[in-house]
Amino acid sequence: MPSSDDLRFVALGDSQTEGVGDGDDTVGLRGWADRLAERIAAHHPGTRYANLAVRGRLAGQVHEEQLAPALALRPDLATVVAGVNDLLRPRFDADEVAGHLEAMFAALTGHGARVATLTFPDVARITPLARPIGSRATALNQRIRQAAGRHGVVVAETAHHPVVTDPRLWSPDRLHASPLGHERIAAAVAHALDLPGSDDSWTLPLPTPCPRPTGWRAAAGEARWAASFLGPWIGRRLRGRSSGDGRTAKRPSLRPVRPVPQSGAGGP
Known part of the structure; x- marks a missing residue:
């Protein structure tokens, strides 16, 4: 991390970086990027932070809509x-x-920023109905690692650790992290950045094992999930709609961050 206390941190991305699943639209979203900013501010009291992420955005839209504003903020991270x-x-x-990801990596590192990203877990272990796209995540992770290597980008390897598919780290929609999941992601990125006080405890399983349903209970759970979340998602796609329609970044400018003392790198 840069040594200056006046550190500028800018987060680019979609709903996960916006913080969906950690809070809501009435009380406000926190999310892993906010949590990471708080960790950084504990060591760099002058940290200022902007979050340009908007839910529903594809990688090409993140590239098109967020890269130029991010560069204009002259981020250190x-x-x-x-x-x-x-x-x-x-x-x-x-x-x-x-x-699109590599173009953003190249532009940001070319302007002197340190850049971090992460790999994606096996979605089939979170949502069995998503098994057909498991190979897609594997292919994308491989390309993320290669692109990151070419530009000196730090990669938080969340894909490798079984804990990241623990249901308690995910919201009921199984697409967004829960508050505990967002905390683990923040800890993973902090560890990848070698932030003081960070370690690999985020990779450890939760203290109490989580029993997974089997047989008819598992099938019933999948049916409820499909009716509650998958169906509406497909409906939006068919209508050409997105959860991010009409939305803008929640924190488009650099603002000071209140540091939060950290009791551990990975939470419970």
Whole structure:
């Protein structure tokens, strides 16, 4: 991390970086990027932070809409996390998605920012109905690692650790992290950045095992999930709608961050 206390941190991405699943639209969203900013501010009291992420955005839209404003803020640190919305589309091109991510990596590092990203978990272990797109996540992760390596981008390897598919780290929609999941993501990125006080405790399983339903209970759970979340999501796609329609970034300008003391790197 840069040594200056006056550190500028800018987050680019979609709903996960916006913080969906950690709070709501009435009380406000927190999310892993906000949590990471608080961790950074504990060591860099002058940290200022902007979050340009907007839910529903594809990687190409993040590139088109957020890169120029991010560069204008002259970040010392930037996070770029996008691609999950692309994975879910009928037409998916891993090279195209990775190309947008790499273009952002190149531009931000070329302007002197340290950049961090992360890999995506096996979605089939979170949502069995998503098994057909598991290979897509694997292909995209491989390209993210390659692009990151070419530009000196830090990668938080969340894909490798079983804990990231623990249901308690995910919201009921299984697409967005829960508050605990957002805390684990923040800890993972802090560890990848070698932030003081961070460690690999975010990779550890939760203290109490989580029993997973089997048989008819599992099937019934999948049916409820499909009716409550998958169906409405498909409906929006068919109507050409997005959850991000009409939305703008929640924190488009750099603002001071209130540091939050950290009791551990990975939460419970």
